[in-house]
Structure formats: C-alpha cells, structure tokens
Amino acid sequence: MPTIQYDGQDYFCATDETVLESLERHGVMLPSSCKSGTCQTCLTRALKGKPPTASQQGLKDTLAAQNYFLACICKPDEDMEIGLATISPKYVAKLISKDQMNESIIRIRFELPDEFSYRPGQFINLIRPSDELTRSYSLASISSDPFLELHVKRVPEGRMSTWLFDEVTEGDELSFFGPSGDCFYLPDDPGRTLLLVGAGTGLAPLHGILRDALEQGHHGSIHLFHASLATQGLYLIEELRELAKQFTQFEYTPCVLHGNTPEGGKQGNVVDIPGQVLGSFNGYRVYLCGDPQIVSDLRQKVFMAGASMQDIQSDPFVFAPA
Template structure:
C-alpha cells in the first residue's frame, strides 16, 4: 500500500484513495470544494514521487513545472511526499454591498481587494468563516469597475449562498483564493463571432466576458443567450438591453422555459433556441457557463454545429462536495 508523507507525517493510502480523502480520513484539514478537479482549491506540492498525470489535468503549466497537483484527483500507486500548496494566493477584501438582482440572485460587490488581478469570467474560491469554500465567477471588468462583482444564487439550505443572501453585510471582511479558470476573453481575433450561453447565475461570467470583449473593441457579432425557468429568474435584463442598444454587434436573447410569451423573451429550451437562431457555429468562439448538465450538453452540440473544440470555453457550476473541508 503506498504511503503518503504529508508535511512530515506518514499516512497509509487505501487502494484507490485520493490524497485529499486520505488526509481527511486522518483529520488533516486541506482546503477543498468541488472535489472533481475544477476549482483547484486543493492544490498540493509534490516533493518526492510521481503521481499519475491525471492529477495535473487543467493545472497551469507554470504550476505543473513546480510540482503542483490536485489532491482530489491524485490517487498515487507509489509513495509520495507532499506539502500544502501555496499556489493560490489568499486575499482579503471588504464587502461593499449585497444587492438583490432578483428574488434568488444577489450581487456581492467586494472592494479593497489588495492587488487581486483577474480576467472577467474567471472564478475565485470564497472562504467562509466556517472553513467552507465555494467557487464564484467574476462578473466585473477591472478596467471599468472599481469593485469585484459576484452573482450568488440562493440555494435553500446552502451554506455560503444563504450566508451571502441573509447575513453578509457591507463593511465585513471576506477571504478568497484565486483567480482560476480559462473562461475569459482573449483579444486578438476581434471579428470572430461569439456565442455566450448560460442559465441562472451562469450569466455572471458571461456578463464580464461580454463587457470585456466590447470594451476591448470586439467587432464581430456577439450573441448572448440567458435562460431561466420563468421570467422572474432572469436578471440584468434592462442592463443587457441597454448594451444591445449601444452596441450594434451585440444581440441579447433572454429565454424562459415556461411562458407566457413576452415581447423579446423567447419561450423554449435554451439549447434549441440558440441553435435555431445561430444554426452554424463554424468559426465561432463559444462560452458556456452554469448548470453542469447544460454545459456538458452544449459542449457537444456547439461542436456538432461547427465550433472548433479549441474555441469552446466552459465553466460547469459543479456543486461543492459534501465533505468540503476547513482551510489551512
């Protein structure tokens, strides 16, 4: 059975067990959230041994070179010596405001972010006072906004979303890690058509990406599809309509699953509506964010509709696993 030496102490790994599971079984707290290799909050640094390559999937090249691995995906078949990763910097910020965008989505604005730099559309890992960690996508654009903006959907009984909606108050200090993710706009191909698609708070990164692209002089058509079950689940409708009026290349497509039909709000499944209105995605850059099932489905459908795999960027909002642990 392989042994794990973590920060000077030895632990026996069970067959098929991940480093994260092994440490938790022995009561060692390591920051984690999604436990599926997405949020990168559980990075560890390997000092000796050769973990399977799968434990570096999606890890930045610069971090890979320094021996960083994802503890949640690292299932070693030989001995390993590792330590806590300092790859993700910790930041503190002050809550500037918490404001409802609709009945279930709150806009959380943070200021005094202490030099935190990011691309709109990336995500950060918010650390709650209880030690729970959750990922939230960034809707703000540093060039335009003096704050860091997150859109948090209320999940009944959810640890962090309930805190944001019912307890978080202006002036409070919060901690976070990041930024993470590669779902953001890179300038350079300004005439390329863009498809942005998401449901619920999947709009958060898309709103950042959209304003970033427009602000950086993107001239190609930009189609943003935002979906919700009912009309009251949509948000930022007026702000997006104002952007549509201002920028002729931008086309906003709000859609709901359940009617009644309203002027400019389509009724139907977002995937079908998007592919009806933009049937060929050849040459498009595609951004997909939000519900994991929709994101997975749309990755396939947009590829089949002609988008090249290297032009499809996606962030699935996976729920944190139940055992998300206390940070160091």
Template sequence: MSHRIALSFEDGVTRFVEAREGETIADAAYRQGINIPLDCRDGACGICKCRVESGRHDGGDYIEDALTEAEAAEGFALACQARPRTDLVVAIPTTSAACKTRPQDFTVALRGVERLSETSLAFSLEAPAGLAFLPGQYVSLRVPGSDQRRAYSFSSAPGAEALSFLVRDIPQGLMSTWLRDQAKPGAAMEFSGPSGSFYLRAVTRPLLFLAGGTGLAPFLSMLGKLAAEGCDQPVHLVYGVTNDSDLVAVEALEDCAARLDGFSFTTVVAAEASGHPRKGYVTAHIAPEHLHGGDVDVYLCGPPAMVDAVRGWLAAQGVMPASFHFEKFSPSGPADAARLAA
C-alpha cells in the same frame, strides 16, 4: 514602454507580470519570482514553448527543432525569445507550483449585498490594489466564520471600481445564508485568485456566448470589457434559466447592447409554466446565423448537464466551432471542485 503579461497556468492560476522594454517573457517572469521552465535560453531546446493567446509579440531567434513555422503561425512562442509588443495573455503548459508561484491572497471589505430575485443575490467587494484578472475568471472566497471556500466568477469587468459577483440563493447554502442573514457592509472578506482557464481570448471571429443561470456572471465581465474597448465582430448571447425568478441582470444586458455595436441577446426559460415568450432549453434558441457555419468562437458557462447537452447538440448539427471554451460549475460545491474549464 512596459507591457503587462498574464501568465495562465494549466492548473487555472493566473499571474500578471510587467515586461520592460525589450525583455523576454521568461526574463520578465523570472525577475518577478516566477520560473518558467527552460533550459538553453538560446531558442534551441523548445522546453519553454508556450502559446500567446492574445496580443502581439516579436518571436525572436530560434531553430526549427525548437519551434516550427506552423507552430509559430498558430500562436506558439518560446518564452526565452519572445518579446511583447503589446500586453499579452500567455498559456504556460505546466502548473503554477512547477513555476514556483501560486494564487494571490487578498482581504477586502464587503461593499454590499443586493437581492436580485427570490433565487438570486449579488454582492460587491472593494477592489484591492494589485489585483488583475481576465474577464471570465473566478476567485476562491472563504465563507466568513468558517474554513469553507466557494468559487465565484467576476461579473464586473477588469478595472472596475468594485468587484461584483452573482450568487444563486440556496436555502441551506453556506455562503448564501451568510450573505442573506449576516452580511454587513465593511465585513472583511478573504479570497485568493484569480483562477480559471475560462476567459475571453483575442476576438478574431464572431462570438456565441451561452449562459445557464448564474453562469451569466463571467459573460457580464466579458461584455463589460468588450463594451469598453470596442469589438468589430458580432456577439450573441443566449441566456437560459429554469424559472422566471432565475432570470436576472437583464438590465445589465440591455445596457451592454446599447454600448456595444453588434451585440444581441436572447433570454430563455425552461419551465413549462413560465409566461416567458421563449421557453425550452438554450439549444432550441441557437439560430443557424449564430453559428456562422462553424466560423465562430463558442463560450459556454453553466451546470454540467447543460455543457454536455450543448456539446451533443453541436455534434448533432454537424458543426465544429473554430474554438469551444466551456466552464462547468456546481452551485453549492467547494471551490476546489466547483470549476472545470476547457
């Protein structure tokens, strides 16, 4: 039986490889043209140390100097020794270029554009053969007719029939203008990816999702995966926007709540003039029970100011989440400057 390994590099690039029965992570990658740094191949030097973020593996044979018992307990492994027992997500502590690989390039057809509100659009692309991604990741999409690129997170779950994305409709935005005024079904769209270190890890404790504006997109992808596979932990999403017109895809969240036991969500609008029943910022609507006394994995995607505000608020509450994953985005920035994840 073969297993799929997602190799996540520190520059955000993710590549997927297939491991044959009994094959190590390093050998599977090398066979498919990806050179994970290593030296001894005997579990002695530790150069190929990586972190298994999801899935089960056999750690193999190695000495304490290469990998300590404490490191192994935290999920670290040696790529030259570890053999997958299930599909894996593995964080490789170097760049994709250092491993002689790069993002994949695809050209696909536009399926359509949907107006969600006066400030938001959604568009969908044909899903190309050979594309795999982790829920929460994004692609770098070339704006047709230009050499400019924009980064958009998948709102569709892995394995969906089509790739879908949410876009804020910026009046003078390059991609917004093309989608609004020129896009036609069947138009060729070029993108590279997947990329990003903001993705759903193995779920072992309660989850708190915090979304700002079109930062909802990666959470729709994550929730789609959780709904399809099931989840035995509670999941709560707080979705905040500036104005009533920015609040979109609520029906998709309601559908997720119907399909996924233990999922709940709260919507919030910041504008004073809003008629929404819950106003203010996201932090005002995080209840103590959502933090589980710190035994929670927090995922946050939104503008830089929101990310900084949430981090400050958590510190003020004296809460240190078990893990905190965030992605800052700039709605109109080019792809190489639009994402910063940790």
C-alpha cells in the same frame, strides 16, 4: 497501497481512493470545494514522490514541474510526502454592496484590492473566515470597474451561499484567492462572432466577458442567450437590453423553459435554442457557463453544429456531491 505522509503522519490510500478522500477518511481536512479538479482549492505539493500526471490537469507547466497536484483527483501510484501549497496570495476586501437581483440571486460588490489583477470571466475562491470553507465564484465585473462583482445563487442548505445571503453585510471583510480559469475574452480577432450561453448565475462570467469584449472594441456579432426556468429567474434584463441598444453588434435573448416569455425572448430548452436561432456555429468562438449538465449538453450541440472544440470555452459550476 501507497502511503501519504502529511504533517508528520502516515495515511494509507486505499485502491481507487484520492489523496483528499484518504485524508478525509482519516479525519484530516484539506481545503476543497468542487472535488472534481476544477477550482484548484485543493492544490497540494508532493515534497517526495511523483504525483500522477492526471492529477495535474489544468495546472501551469511551472507548477506541474514543481510537483504541485490536485488532491481531489490524485490517485497516487507511489508513496508521497505532501504539503499544502501556498502559492496564491490571499486578498482581503470590504463588501461595498449586496443587492437582491431576484428571489434566489444576489449581486455582491466588494473593493478591488490594489495588487489584484484578473480577466473578466475568471473565478476567485472565496473563504469563509470562521472555518476556511472555500467556494468558487465567477467575476462579473471588468478590469475598469472600481470593484469586484459576483452573482451568487442561494443553494438550499448551501453553507457558503446561505452565509453570503443571510449573514454578510456591507463593510464586512471578505477574503479570497485567485484568479483562476481560462474562460475569458481573447482580443485576437475582434471581428469574430461570439456565442455566450448560460443559465442562472452562469450569466456572471458571461456578463464580464461581454462587457470586456465591448470595451476592447469587439465589432463582430455577439449573441447572448441567458436562461432560467421562468421569467422571475432572469435578471439584469433591462441592463442587457440597454447594452443591445447601445451596441448594435450585440444581441440578447432571454430564454425560459415555461411560463410567460419576456419580450424578445424564446421559450424552450436553452440547449436547443441557440441552434434553432443561429443554425451553424462554424467559425464562432463559444462561451458556456453555469449548470454543469447544461454546459456539457451545449458543448456537444455547438460542436455538432460546426464550432471547433478549441474555440469552445466553458466554465461549469461543478459542486461536490452531498
């Protein structure tokens, strides 16, 4: 059983247990959010001992070489002394506006800190000041916007989303770190066809990617499919229709599983609709965001319909189990 030394104390890691699980079992709380190696909130550094390579997935080579690892997916093979990572600066910014987009989604905009730079579609990790609870949210704004924009869904009994919905008000200061993630527009081939698919607040990164592509002069076709269970769950419909009028290469298809279908929209499972409308995805660059199951199913579908794996970017909004 490997021993983890943290803050001068030794903790045993049981068979098949991650460093994060072991410390939590002993009552020691490290920052964490997704608990599945996506958000990098639990970034930790091995001061002694070597973390397994699998625990460094998605980290920059420079970080991996310095023995940084993700505690939530690290099942150690040897004794390690670890310390919390402090590589990402924390930013503080005032909330400018909070708008209800529909019954269960808000849009929050806050000041863009001078020194903060990002690619639209990446995500930040928002920190609740009272207890350092940290959650990831995707950036829906683009670099030329004078603010940062997030779309947040209310999760029943969700700690961060309930706080954002019910307590945070204009003028409050929000802290965050990041950005992270590689789901963003690449300007290398402006004539390429792009497919953007997401459900619910999966629209947030897609909204950033779409506007970034248009602003950077992308002239290939861009197909956006945004889904919800029913029409009331969709949002930004008018803004997206306006964009489609303004940019003829952009096509927007709202999708609902049941009930009234919005004008120009489709009814059915969003996993099937893009294939039914477009047929093959050969040569496409694809962006899939939001619900992890939908993202995973779509990944399969678009791959089977001709998209190359390396051209499929995805941003599954994974969350830790209860």
